[in-house]
Amino acid sequence: MRICMVGTGYVGLVSGAGFAEMGNDVVCVDIDKAKVQRLREGECPIFEPGLEELLARNIKARRLTFTDDTAAAVAGAQVVFVGVGTPPRSDGGADLSAVDKVAETVAANVQQETVLVLKSTVPVGTNARARRIVANAKHKVHVVSNPEFLKEGEAVNDFLRPDRVVLGCDADDTFARDIMERIYHPVCLDRNRIIWMAPASAELTKYVSNTMLAMRISFVNEIASLCEKVGADIHEVRHGVGSDVRIGPKFLYAGPGYGGSCFPKDVQALVHTAREHGLELDLAVSTHRVNERQKGFLARKLKSHTDGDLRGKRIALWGLTFKPRTDDVRESAALMLIDVLLTEGAEIVAHDPEGMQNARALYGDRIQLVEDQYDAAKDADALVLVTEWRQYQNPDFERLKTLLRRPLILDGRNIWSTYGLRKQGFVYEGVGVSKQ
Numbered sequence: 442m443r444i445c446m447v448g449t450g451y452v453g454l455v456s457g458a459g460f461a462e463m464g465n466d467v468v469c470v471d472i473d474k475a476k477v478q479r480l481r482e483g484e485c486p487i488f489e490p491g492l493e494e495l496l497a498r499n500i501k502a503r504r505l506t507f508t509d510d511t512a513a514a515v516a517g518a519q520v521v522f523v524g525v526g527t528p529p530r531s532d533g534g535a536d537l538s539a540v541d542k543v544a545e546t547v548a549a550n551v552q553q554e555t556v557l558v559l560k561s562t563v564p565v566g567t568n569a570r571a572r573r574i575v576a577n578a579k580h581k582v583h584v585v586s587n588p589e590f591l592k593e594g595e596a597v598n599d600f601l602r603p604d605r606v607v608l609g610c611d612a613d614d615t616f617a618r619d620i621m622e623r624i625y626h627p628v629c630l631d632r633n634r635i636i637w638m639a640p641a642s643a644e645l646t647k648y649v650s651n652t653m654l655a656m657r658i659s660f661v662n663e664i665a666s667l668c669e670k671v672g673a674d675i676h677e678v679r680h681g682v683g684s685d686v687r688i689g690p691k692f693l694y695a696g697p698g699y700g701g702s703c704f705p706k707d708v709q710a711l712v713h714t715a716r717e718h719g720l721e722l723d724l725a726v727s728t729h730r731v732n733e734r735q736k737g738f739l740a741r742k743l744k745s746h747t748d749g750d751l752r753g754k755r756i757a758l759w760g761l762t763f764k765p766r767t768d769d770v771r772e773s774a775a776l777m778l779i780d781v782l783l784t785e786g787a788e789i790v791a792h793d794p795e796g797m798q799n800a801r802a803l804y805g806d807r808i809q810l811v812e813d814q815y816d817a818a819k820d821a822d823a824l825v826l827v828t829e830w831r832q833y834q835n836p837d838f839e840r841l842k843t844l845l846r847r848p849l850i851l852d853g854r855n856i857w858s859t860y861g862l863r864k865q866g867f868v869y870e871g872v873g874v875s876k877q
């Protein structure tokens with residue numbers, strides 16, 4: 442199958458390389474010429490486990506090529522996927538100009554009956570909007586909605602072994618359905634994994650999935666605060682609650698609030714869509730509000746241990762990314778913490794296995810970044826664990842005790858909550874972990 446993937450961001454690159462891996466002939470398009478050149482040379486622009494190898498293998502096999510010429514690329518394709526950005530506008534809606542542009546280019550250049558697949562996260566109604574744009578094309582263009590559920594850090598695996606593939610398409614559109622079945626057959630050998638539905642339902646499914654996951658996290662973070670008040674332990678509560686098969690154990694981990702490029706944006710976008718239709722989604726609104734409060738949690742804990750005065754205090758941070766196995770710091774709890782610490786006049790020494798370059802781009806020399814995680818702890822008044830990277834799991838606590846000026850540890854992810862650190866002489870605080 443000749444596939445064109447427009448947009449080489451997270452979704453576009455992983456999906457484009459994934460489709461090539463299945464033997465398709467894939468051309469990935471990006472308007473950024475320099476990026477296209479780097480991709481041609483096999484350089485992977487993001488840190489994503491397994492992606493570099495996937496790109497290299499398929500470029501070498503000539504199944505995967507890159508271009509900045511959208512018109513030529515769409516003209517030669519049977520299927521055009523749209524994986525371009527849809528950044529939030531100031532009014533809370535999504536800026537769809539890049540999606541519109543692709544639809545217009547497809548309308549102007551198709552050489553055969555084509556399927557246009559919307560993979561970008563787009564508001565409800567975008568499928569219908571794209572249909573209007575391609576309605577007068579020279580050849581019939583079928584529009585399918587195919588939201589993406591990739592997780593950063595697991596994206597390659599998620600693509601090759603999806604829980605489900607959601608496809609929004611007219612029930613009687615056999616042309617588009619046959620093509621989409623062929624494309625996804627290799628990763629969905631069990632056909633039940635393909636879920637067909639109306640385009641608007643597919644568009645909504647993406648937002649509802651992310652908001653529901655975010656909602657679980659916000660609820661568990663609220664309960665963690667209650668645990669601290671009543672002397673309960675969030676681990677035990679999570680275990681007890683998550684063992685009900687109707688609830689399940691996943692996405693019930695208390696922490697410093699969810700971040701990343703999807704949850705914060707998608708929760709807000711769902712609220713916005715509902716408001717446009719005169720509905721107030723109270724649970725989604727609260728999910729966001731609770732998360733904003735939770736992102737201030739580590740700073741509040743720090744202040745409670747420094748008599749409210751962080752001026753001149755040296756704070757060591759372990760972890761800057763919004764979760765492990767990514768270099769992405771967007772909406773990370775670390776950013777909110779850094780902003781508060783800088784405003785309050787603290788000194789920050791941080792370490793992250795992959796995220797330091799992105800943090801440097803944001804903060805320059807206002808924070809100190811170190812290559813060795815222990816160097817961050819040297820003479821620090823506290824060590825704050827923000828992201829649960831594996832290499833932080835079993836540190837040398839004796840060494841940390843000699844390095845830290847004060848043995849204060851704030852564990853934002855509860856990775857050390859069972860290590861008996863209080864007995865070892867540390868002042869230890871987790872999230873929702875009983876003080877007893």
Ligand code: UDX
Binds near residue numbers: 698
């Ligand atoms: C998410 C969705 O999972 C994915 O399906 C969608 O396509 C994109 O958005 P991603 O943003 O990569 O993926 O990260 P995810 O692993 O879902 O984590 C999101 C945030 O929630 C992280 O900040 C993470 O630390 C936090 N989280 C997750 C918790 O605080 N507790 C949990 O129990 C789980």
